[in-house]
Amino acid sequence: MTPPVIKPLADSAGALVVCPPPHVRTGLGVRGLSLAGLLALAPAAIMAMGNFGLDAARVLALAGSVAVLTEALCLRLAGRDVDVDNFSALYAGLLFAFLLPASAPWWLVAMGAILTTSLGRVLFGGFGSNPLCAPLVAWAMCRISWPAAMDVDFAMAASAMHEPLAQLKYFGVQALDQFEMIDLLLGRHLGALGAVQIIPLALGGVALMVFKVIRPYIPLAFLAGVLGMAGLLHMIDPSLYAEPVFHLLTGSVVFGAFFLATDTASSPVGRMPMILFGLMAGVMVVVIRAWGVYTDGVPFAILLVNLLSPLLDRVRPKPFGAR
Amino acid sequence: MTKIDFNLRSDHIEPIQEMLVPGLLNIPVRGMSLKTARGKKLEKGAVVAQHPGQGSADVHASLAGKVTKVSFAYVTMLPGEGGGVAPVDLSSVDDDKEMIRTLRRLGVSATPLMESELLLINGLNPEPGVTSAEALLAHEKDILIEGLSLARRLVKPSRCILVTSGGPEVQGLGDCEVQTVRAEYPASIEPLLIKAITGKENAEGTAVLDIHALWELGMVATTGLPVTEVVVTVGENNWRIPVGTPLRHALAEGGLECAEGDVVRLGGVMRGEAAYSLDQGISKQCRAIGLVKAGEVAPVENVPCINCGECVLHCPARLMPNLITRYAEFDRFEDARKQGLDICFGCGICATVCMARRPLLHLIRFAKEQVRTTLDA
Numbered sequence: 001m002t003p004p005v006i007k008p009l010a011d012s013a014g015a016l017v018v019c020p021p022p023h024v025r026t027g028l029g030v031r032g033l034s035l036a037g038l039l040a041l042a043p044a045a046i047m048a049m050g051n052f053g054l055d056a057a058r059v060l061a062l063a064g065s066v067a068v069l070t071e072a073l074c075l076r077l078a079g080r081d082v083d084v085d086n087f088s089a090l091y092a093g094l095l096f097a098f099l100l101p102a103s104a105p106w107w108l109v110a111m112g113a114i115l116t117t118s119l120g121r122v123l124f125g126g127f128g129s130n131p132l133c134a135p136l137v138a139w140a141m142c143r144i145s146w147p148a149a150m151d152v153d154f155a156m157a158a159s160a161m162h163e164p165l166a167q168l169k170y171f172g173v174q175a176l177d178q179f180e181m182i183d184l185l186l187g188r189h190l191g192a193l194g195a196v197q198i199i200p201l202a203l204g205g206v207a208l209m210v211f212k213v214i215r216p217y218i219p220l221a222f223l224a225g226v227l228g229m230a231g232l233l234h235m236i237d238p239s240l241y242a243e244p245v246f247h248l249l250t251g252s253v254v255f256g257a258f259f260l261a262t263d264t265a266s267s268p269v270g271r272m273p274m275i276l277f278g279l280m281a282g283v284m285v286v287v288i289r290a291w292g293v294y295t296d297g298v299p300f301a302i303l304l305v306n307l308l309s310p311l312l313d314r315v316r317p318k319p320f321g322a323r
Numbered sequence: 324m325t326k327i328d329f330n331l332r333s334d335h336i337e338p339i340q341e342m343l344v345p346g347l348l349n350i351p352v353r354g355m356s357l358k359t360a361r362g363k364k365l366e367k368g369a370v371v372a373q374h375p376g377q378g379s380a381d382v383h384a385s386l387a388g389k390v391t392k393v394s395f396a397y398v399t400m401l402p403g404e405g406g407g408v409a410p411v412d413l414s415s416v417d418d419d420k421e422m423i424r425t426l427r428r429l430g431v432s433a434t435p436l437m438e439s440e441l442l443l444i445n446g447l448n449p450e451p452g453v454t455s456a457e458a459l460l461a462h463e464k465d466i467l468i469e470g471l472s473l474a475r476r477l478v479k480p481s482r483c484i485l486v487t488s489g490g491p492e493v494q495g496l497g498d499c500e501v502q503t504v505r506a507e508y509p510a511s512i513e514p515l516l517i518k519a520i521t522g523k524e525n526a527e528g529t530a531v532l533d534i535h536a537l538w539e540l541g542m543v544a545t546t547g548l549p550v551t552e553v554v555v556t557v558g559e560n561n562w563r564i565p566v567g568t569p570l571r572h573a574l575a576e577g578g579l580e581c582a583e584g585d586v587v588r589l590g591g592v593m594r595g596e597a598a599y600s601l602d603q604g605i606s607k608q609c610r611a612i613g614l615v616k617a618g619e620v621a622p623v624e625n626v627p628c629i630n631c632g633e634c635v636l637h638c639p640a641r642l643m644p645n646l647i648t649r650y651a652e653f654d655r656f657e658d659a660r661k662q663g664l665d666i667c668f669g670c671g672i673c674a675t676v677c678m679a680r681r682p683l684l685h686l687i688r689f690a691k692e693q694v695r696t697t698l699d700a
């Protein structure tokens with residue numbers, strides 16, 4: 001039982017506002033963070049609609065709204081405050097949509113959005129308690145359950161464009177000549193609808209770093225890991241392994257670096273753990289691309305290092321004064 | 324995003340002003356044993372309550388008058404006719420133990436006066452929002468030097484260093500060495516100050532006296548009378564105020580107007596408590612009074628930690644405040660301790676930078692209090 005609070009001299013008439021110190025605060029709050037993330041995603045979302053047309057808009061809208069509704073429902077069922085007005089569920093839903101092919105059928109989008117919040121977040125105690133990046137949990141479930149619908153190359157077979165990573169996997173480095181650097185940068189190739197919008201994603205990501213919404217450790221280490229590992233392989237055998245820049249600009253590397261790997265709950269805290277986390281994820285991406293069954297590698301790479309987060313968090317400096 | 328000003332240096336300090344005597348005193352006595360009763364007439368300087376703790380100081384009537392109300396937390400007095408207690412002749416006290424006892428009876432906390440190799444005088448303002456330390460250093464030098472010679476006698480240091488911000492109005496203190504540190508909060512916190520000067524994190528044999536403590540010592544040394552006043556920053560200026568002065572009076576005299584929705588802060592910006600009533604009397608530990616205007620600071624949010632790591636990256640004690648506070652929330656105080664709860668300086672930096680705006684400092688204080696009262700008891 002909590003003892004009653006006795007406040008001598010407290011007269012209810014002239015009561016003052018009482019709040020805990022400190023009386024200065026920089027944090028954005030959960031709502032601010034989600035809004036900043038949404039703002040950073042906006043250019044890429046617009047560009048996706050430009051490249052893939054209304055299909056992209058359809059997927060984004062559906063995933064976002066289903067994610068919010070699912071979260072609200074789950075919170076209601078759990079008897080907790082419904083706090084979807086902090087936009088974090090919407091943000092997670094959009095992140096998931098960014099990983100889908102633009103042609104994804106409505107049931108797949110809805111299913112993924114439901115999984116994002118229910119399995120990815122609520123099951124573990126809600127936003128902040130999820131040990132794995134929620135949109136990636138949904139992505140992995142869908143990718144395994146409905147491989148055909150999730151496979152970009154297959155799902156978008158009607159399109160005249162190709163998916164670079166699939167070309168690399170099945171036809172080797174020689175097949176990559178068809179892709180111009182500028183097309184890769186502008187998202188004029190097949191891929192997940194949001195994740196291929198390299199330039200706007202990079203801009204959004206850098207803006208997040210500049211405005212101190214995210215710390216640079218994870219994204220930069222992630223990119224360094226991808227470049228380093230890809231460079232190493234390319235050096236060993238350029239006829240077998242693609243150039244590092246190709247890896248950087250394809251699949252969801254840029255998206256993953258700035259938006260997925262930096263998911264606060266599932267990534268470690270502390271400078272060194274963050275750098276190690278980013279590096280390991282980056283290296284893993286190229287390893288999966290080179291030897292794994294999946295063409296992209298980013299989602300599984302991040303999910304795998306998510307599992308290592310608690311371990312990485314143990315890489316700590318000694319507390320003050322400890323011997 | 325808001326940029327926080329952690330600067331501790333005050334570049335322009337007016338002399339300390341005397342405040343008009345209030346019409347009523349509410350002297351804080353929580354946790355002490357009362358030495359007076361309702362209806363009693365007290366001389367200025369008479370003992371009101373004694374602190375049971377070792378090394379802690381007594382509390383005295385800061386004006387002559389009549390006790391009109393007594394509760395577990397406050398002794399209320401109406402100032403009126405009456406003289407003051409007779410001064411104690413400190414020069415006749417030869418024994419150090421006896422001196423410490425005498426000082427405690429006169430309202431000076433003797434805890435920092437242990438014998439030590441090195442004596443550090445903490446000349447920094449304790450935190451943003453407080454300029455009273457540097458104001459004392461700039462304008463009450465004679466009293467401080469009196470205090471210093473008494474402190475030297477008890478601590479017997481082989482070296483004595485005054486640590487300052489290097490501000491224009493803050494110069495040396497007697498024949499103390501002077502060292503300047505980067506005056507940015509939390510540099511003023513004791514372990515960090517010791518680290519900055521000695522380079523060691525486990526500096527034993529170092530005593531730290533802050534300017535307010537030195538001033539109290541000096542006041543007692545010069546007058547032989549109990550400490551009944553505090554020097555407090557109210558808004559921009561610094562004032563000498565009788566202990567127990569109601570907030571309402573101090574605010575009005577200091578020219579601060581409290582409106583609906585404002586927070587009245589007792590202490591600095593980082594660690595100051597929010598007052599719950601304008602009738603609260605000012606305690607001896609109070610260093611500043613300020614207003615936090617409605618809407619000026621984003622409110623704390625009752626949300627779970629999102630593990631962003633900002634608190635971990637900023638903690639000067641290199642702890643994981645995110646874990647400590649999560650344990651505190653779920654009553655797992657032993658685990659909080661394993662994460663370094665006892666090392667925490669209580670500086671509040673973690674709570675300032677928390678992305679989710681959790682009440683980290685509040686949870687840490689709660690955990691410390693629980694450990695103190697339950698686990699250690």
Ligand code: SF4
Pocket residue numbers: 637638639640641642643644666667668669670671672673674684687
């Ligand atoms: S209050 Fe917070 S930032 Fe300061 S030492 Fe304690 S845990 Fe670290």
Ligand code: SF4
Pocket residue numbers: 269627628629630631632633634635644645673676677678679680681683
């Ligand atoms: S700053 Fe706040 S939200 Fe971030 S890890 Fe620390 S406690 Fe959690």
